[in-house]
Amino acid sequence: METPACYRITLASGETFPYKAEDESVLAAMRRANAGPIKSGCFGGGCGICKMRVASGSYRSFKPMSRAHVSEQDRANGIVLLCCIRPTSDLTLAPADDT
Amino acid sequence: MALNQTLRPGLIQLRVLDLDKTLDFYKNVLGLDEVARTSDGRVCLKTYDEFDHHSVTLRLADEAGLDSVAFKVDSEETLDKMARETEAFGYPVEEVPANSDQPGFGRRIRFKISTGHTFELYATVDLAEKHPGLKNPDIWNEPPRGMGVIRLDHFLLYGPNIAEAERFCTDVLKMYVPEVCNLPDGNRLATWITGNNKPHDLAFVEYPKPGKIHHVGFLLQDWNHVGQAADLIAINRLKKDIGPTRHAITRGQTIYFWEPSGNRIEVYAGGYTASPDNPQRVWDSDHLGRGLFYYEGEMIPSFLEIVT
DSSP states (O other): OOOOOOOEEETTTEEEEOOOSSOOOOHHHHHHHHHHSOOOOOSSSSOOOOOEEEEEOOOEESOOOOTTTSOOHHHHHEEEEGGGGEEEOOOEEETTTOO | SSSSSEEEEEEEEEEHHHHHHHOOHHIIOOOOOOEEOOTTOOEEEEOOTBSSSOOOEEEEEEEEEEEEEEESSOOHHHHHHHHHHHHHHHHEEEEEEESSSSTTTTOEEEETTTOOOOEEEEEEEOSSSSSOOOOOSSOSSSOOOOOOOEEEEEEEEEEOOHHHHEEEHHHTTTEEEEEEETTTTEEEEEEESSHHHHHHHHEEEESSSTTEEEEEEESSSHHHHHHHHHHHHHHTTTTEEEEEEEEESSSEEEEEEEESSSOOOEEEEEEOOOTTTSEEEEEGGGHHHHOOOOOTTTHHHHHHHHHO
């Protein structure tokens, strides 16, 4: 059986939390670790409350993010909804408006 | 059960981000039946207990939220009268031909109100192919699925200038306002509006961004079904927002959660019987938390902060 990847996610404050499961979002891992400044909402990519910027690292999005909250230009700048992404490396996150 | 011309909210069109996944939720968790697909790929649904052709239309889009809400009125004559009165109120009216973008629906009128929401009115709609029995009827024809919601019940809309929206509903749609919440300066923070004996057909909360929806409400039979809904939210790994709890406002027994595209859904039971001759109930804004979440006794921040 394949061992789930474990990545470390670092916030601008220096706070870090682990991502262990392969089937959850960065937001779910963040909530479970009780980390971060981000509130959670719909977990469906619709409400936009979990918007942040990925400052470094790689990830993939596994569900659509509402264009009302993340434009194509935003995506190019690493703006994401954390409920819609899974990491594929360690990540550093920054506030969405800190670009 | 209309008391004065506007019967009820009869149709809502929602935008969804993932049609297959979200449709599966509406059919198998909420319990709606799919009744039609349009040539542009939208899906029309209804509850098992509704008579009209459909009550919910889902449209695949790149953002979640609300396209439009439509109210059924009691006659074509009322529809014509309300079209004139809507124009006179200051909202330009567009005619939507029968059987055009909503299959089974007669002609509709469409206009935008002060809060930025698109409203529609119609008087005529086809009887659904699968409708509740009429002759010595059983309580249902097929066992209700999932949460087994009974009807599209109401919606809560967020936008600017709800005082004008409330006035439109009373002056033109001939609805009334069983309950309100006011800010210390006397301005409206929230209003609950109905055209019949339900405590609300729609509600508004004052909000700077136009055209937002807070939730769509569907009716359940009783408190036990609220518990069953909570079970189904957990089993299906849906994200719960609030509840099961009780509203003091409307008195509904309720649970809120998000469907897979991030539109908030309420399923609820109970609520008082409203009547236009009853005095209006008034909430001060610093008591709104207890009014909304009676068992918690305080505001739950996500309720005011998160809309689509």
